[in-house]
Amino acid sequence: MSAVSESQPRQDRRLQQDTIRLGERTVYLNPFLYWRRFDANTDRWLREPGQLPEEQIALNRRRFYPELDWDHLSPADQRLRDGAVEMFLKSLELVTTFNPELSSGHLLEVERKMVITKKRAFERWVERALQRREREGLRQRRRFRLEQEGRAWSEWLALGTTRRALVPIVVAMVLAGFAGWWMGVSAQRCSTTPTTAAPLRSGPSAAL
Numbered sequence: 036m037s038a039v040s041e042s043q044p045r046q047d048r049r050l051q052q053d054t055i056r057l058g059e060r061t062v063y064l065n066p067f068l069y070w071r072r073f074d075a076n077t078d079r080w081l082r083e084p085g086q087l088p089e090e091q092i093a094l095n096r097r098r099f100y101p102e103l104d105w106d107h108l109s110p111a112d113q114r115l116r117d118g119a120v121e122m123f124l125k126s127l128e129l130v131t132t133f134n135p136e137l138s139s140g141h142l143l144e145v146e147r148k149m150v151i152t153k154k155r156a157f158e159r160w161v162e163r164a165l166q167r168r169e170r171e172g173l174r175q176r177r178r179f180r181l182e183q184e185g186r187a188w189s190e191w192l193a194l195g196t197t198r199r200a201l202v203p204i205v206v207a208m209v210l211a212g213f214a215g216w217w218m219g220v221s222a223q224r225c226s227t228t229p230t231t232a233a234p235l236r237s238g239p240s241a242a243l
Contacts, residue, residue, distance in 0.1 A: 052152040057141050064149045066126040084118040084164050092120050099123045118161030
């Protein structure tokens with residue numbers, strides 16, 4: 036009972052961070068809480084970074100990150116923050132789409148609370164998405180390299196000059212293997228040949 040009672044306040048606090056009350060209406064700040072209304076294209080559009088134009092993201096950088104000096108960010112940090120800006124823009128577009136009755140004042144209030152409560156969550160989401168993309172890109176590059184190497188070997192083996200060069204090598208390997216087998220068999224036969232026992236001597240000296 037204590038575990039249930041402790042988890043309930045945490046869930047309530049999390050739900051309060053993910054929602055905002057505007058009059059009688061509750062608006063979700065977390066875009067993934069609208070997932071039941073998504074089609075496949077909307078889901079892919081939301082989950083994959085890089086769906087919005089770079090110019091649109093650049094124009095909205097200081098809107099969501101007024102405290103940052105973008106000129107001094109490392110490329111990795113800039114890519115992460117740009118992805119978070121993209122998540123802000125996508126989330127606000129979803130809020131507008133699924134709550135068309137909201138006024139401009141309501142949308143401004145939604146944006147303000149979203150910047151306060153969702154910034155770190157969006158950054159973590161973008162970081163994981165970029166890591167997944169990097170792993171997938173690495174797997175694709177490895178697969179492409181293996182396919183290229185396989186095609187190169189197939190094309191090389193298909194050449195007439197390659198086949199003519201390989202025939203003597205294969206024959207030499209077969210002959211070497213046969214010779215080794217024959218020498219092994221011969222050595223085994225020699226080791227199993229019985230030796231002739233020395234004849235017993237008779238006479239008085241044999242008794243000594």
